[in-house]
Amino acid sequence: MPELPILVIGGGPTGLEATRGISDLGYQVILVDKAEVLGGNPISGDYASITPQLRSAEDSMNDMIAAITDNPLVDQRLATTVVAAQGAAPALKVTLKNGTGEEVLDVGSVIVATGFQHFDPGKETQMYGYYEFDDVITLVDVERMLKGGTFIRPSTGEKPKQVCFIQCVGSRDRQIGNYWCSKVCCGVATKEAIEIRQMVPDCRVFVFYIDMRMYGFWEDELYWKAQEDYKVNFIRGIVTEITKRGDSLLVKGEDTTMGRPMEVLMDVVILSIGMEPSEGSKEMAKIFDIPWSHTVSSRPSAEP
Ligand SMILES: Cc1cc2nc3c(=O)[nH]c(=O)nc-3n(C[C@H](O)[C@H](O)[C@H](O)COP(=O)(O)OP(=O)(O)OC[C@H]3O[C@@H](n4cnc5c(N)ncnc54)[C@H](O)[C@@H]3O)c2cc1C
Ligand code: SF4
Numbered sequence: 001m002p003e004l005p006i007l008v009i010g011g012g013p014t015g016l017e018a019t020r021g022i023s024d025l026g027y028q029v030i031l032v033d034k035a036e037v038l039g040g041n042p043i044s045g046d047y048a049s050i051t052p053q054l055r056s057a058e059d060s061m062n063d064m065i066a067a068i069t070d071n072p073l074v075d076q077r078l079a080t081t082v083v084a085a086q087g088a089a090p091a092l093k094v095t096l097k098n099g100t101g102e103e104v105l106d107v108g109s110v111i112v113a114t115g116f117q118h119f120d121p122g123k124e125t126q127m128y129g130y131y132e133f134d135d136v137i138t139l140v141d142v143e144r145m146l147k148g149g150t151f152i153r154p155s156t157g158e159k160p161k162q163v164c165f166i167q168c169v170g171s172r173d174r175q176i177g178n179y180w181c182s183k184v185c186c187g188v189a190t191k192e193a194i195e196i197r198q199m200v201p202d203c204r205v206f207v208f209y210i211d212m213r214m215y216g217f218w219e220d221e222l223y224w225k226a227q228e229d230y231k232v233n234f235i236r237g238i239v240t241e242i243t244k245r246g247d248s249l250l251v252k253g254e255d256t257t258m259g260r261p262m263e264v265l266m267d268v269v270i271l272s273i274g275m276e277p278s279e280g281s282k283e284m285a286k287i288f289d290i291p292w293s294h295t296v297s298s299r300p301s302a303e304p
Contacts (some may be wrong), residue, residue, distance in 0.1 A: 004108035012040020015113035016064040023073040034081040052221040114280035119170030120272040136269045151199045160267035164206040165189040166239050171274030182274030187218040189272045190226045195228040206233045295300035
């Protein structure tokens with residue numbers, strides 16, 4: 001057993017699970033999070049439910065937090081971050097900082113679990129009009145609505161009749177440098193499509209995708225259920241522009257299965273925004289000299 005504790009930075013799902021696993025093995029853990037509460041994005045982003053059982057995100061995270069709370073092997077430090085580090089495993093000196101000052105600690109190793117931030121859909125993908133049209137919203141906006149027990153058209157407060165999701169917003173996009181697949185947005189969009197159909201059975205729901213990436217259990221437990229039981233329409237297509245026509249949103253693009261242009265009217269458009277490394281992840285990469293490969297510039301060129 002190492003004599004020095006293990007430092008876990010970030011108390012979202014990853015850091016909580018790492019803390020539980022390490023303490024179960026009998027090692028001491030110092031868990032730091034810059035936020036004042038544990039739980040990461042599912043809590044700070046107000047997620048309504050977690051796949052695949054659509055269990056409350058708050059209950060799921062509370063169970064993970066309870067599993068490490070009151071454990072004498074776990075020292076929780078909230079509203080705290082790491083500002084400096086020296087040495088290497090198994091003997092590092094790390095400087096923690098909180099509102100009351102700095103403290104240097106000896107730790108044996110470090111797990112960085114500082115997570116992600118949601119892609120800002122107004123940043124580069126202006127053609128979707130996120131900051132222009134009230135009825136263009138994101139997956140996270142939908143989570144907040146569902147958590148409040150409702151799904152409405154923001155501009156009118158009424159139940160929508162026709163809604164679509166646009167996949168891969170801010171992911172798999174080489175032009176803006178985010179060439180990665182965020183891996184969760186297909187599953188989350190499908191989950192939300194089911195929840196919308198449950199809440200507003202008269203509403204038709206479409207998902208425009210490049211290709212659906214339903215990892216693991218999501219394929220059986222969400223994708224086929226959405227198609228067969230909830231009649232969600234999955235359409236392979238590319239959306240190039242959203243404009244206003246009357247009270248509706250006009251979604252223009254191409255149906256890539258049929259190879260023809262498409263124009264459809266929607267009451268609400270939901271952007272399936274992906275994930276970008278959080279500021280904390282970028283800072284920790286610098287402090288701990290962690291290789292940073294997720295940029296176009298450091299990716300090996302495809303040119304011969
Ligand atoms: C809309 C949406 C819905 C989702 N729904 C599901 C779902 O149903 N099922 C599912 O499995 N996944 C879902 N996901 C994915 C899930 O949210 C992530 O996989 C998960 O949150 C990743 O956990 P994490 O701990 O790695 O990161 P995060 O949740 O981002 O947590 C990182 C933690 O690190 C802390 N931190 C950041 N910087 C610092 C710093 N400098 N110092 C100290 N602490 C720091 C943060 O405060 C935060 O607590 C969803 C994602 C989105 C976008
Ligand atoms: S929408 Fe699907 S394919 Fe696109 S980035 Fe997200 S998970 Fe990957």
